[in-house]
Amino acid sequence: MVKTVADGRRARGDASRRAVLTFATxxxxxxxxxxxxxxxxxxxxGHSKSSIAGLFQNKxxxxxxxxxxxxxxFTQVVVERARERERGLARLDALMRHLIEYSRTRVFAGGCFFAAVSADVDSKPGPVRDAVREAMAQWYDYxxxxxxxxxxxxxxxxxxxxIEQVAFTLPALYEHANARSLLDGSDRPYELATRGMRDVLMAAGADASALGMLRG
Structure with missing residues (x-):
């Protein structure tokens, strides 16, 4: 009985944490x-300060x-969906398309979550910057x-x-499109970024028929 009560409290706490983090992100x-x-x-x-403090302790x-x-x-919306494709060019094609759509459809109200928080912490050493840097490093490495x-x-x-140049250029095109779209209120930057990604990959030897998801 005691275990059941504890499990119920833990489940409610986890649900509250997820709900609050949806607002937080x-x-x-x-x-x-x-x-x-x-x-x-x-x-x-709409949650109380005390309940949020109880979940996260401090800022x-x-x-x-x-x-x-x-x-x-980000992993669920961009990376996991692309893993349905074979690794290599097919997965790269899917990654870039899902990446563009993740920003374009405003999964987060402010566009790309990591573009926003990276600019916020890039010159501020500490555990939060370390966490952002680790996430970004793993994404770029992938x-x-x-x-x-x-x-x-x-x-x-x-x-x-x-290899290094292409791996740098593809997300750079996306990041600029995200910023320009937010500033201009237009989808046009995503169209230009998609075209740019396709051009970069074709210049690197990709067969156009293998880039079905990066068609404008």
């Missing part, structure tokens, strides 16, 4: 992590949990791995420098 995508405090989140979510704990939650959403797989499979013709 959305808020951080618009106002950045610096603007994310227990008080501000209570105001936005840093809230920020770290928000980064982890944003990472989980893109580079898919480029290397494509080279190994003969789908792209690149040397080591070319």
């Amino acid at each position: 959305d808020l951080a995508s618009v106002e950045g992590l610096d603007g994310l405090s227990i008080g501000r989140l209570a105001e936005a979510s 840093e704990g809230l920020q770290l949990a928000t980064v982890a939650a944003g990472r989980d959403v 893109i580079a791995v898919q480029v290397r797989h494509a080279v190994d499979a003969g789908e792209l013709d690149l040397d080591a420098d070319g």
Whole structure:
């Protein structure tokens, strides 16, 4: 009986945490992590300050949990969906398309979660910046791995420098499109970024027929 009660409390606590973090990730995508405090989140979510403090202890704990939650959403919406495709060029094609759609459809109100929070913490050392940097480093590494797989499979013709350049350029096109779309209120930057990604991959030797998801 005691275990059942404890399990019920834990389940309710987990549900409250998920609900609060949904508001937190959305808020951080618009106002950045610096603007994310227990008080501000209570105001936005309708939860009490005491309940939020009980879940996250302090502002840093809230920020770290928000980064982890944003990472989980990004992984589910972009990375996991692309894993349905063969690794290499097919998966790279899918990754870039899902990445564009993740921002374009405003999964988070402020567009790309990590674009927003990276700009907020990039010059502020500490555990929160470390968490953001680790998430971004793993994402960039994953893109580079898919480029290397494509080279190994003969789908792209690149040397080591070319692999690094393509792995840098693809997310750079996306990040600029995200920023320009938010500023201009237009989908046109995504169209241009998609075309740019396709051009980069074709210049690297990709067969146009293998880039079905990056058609404009």
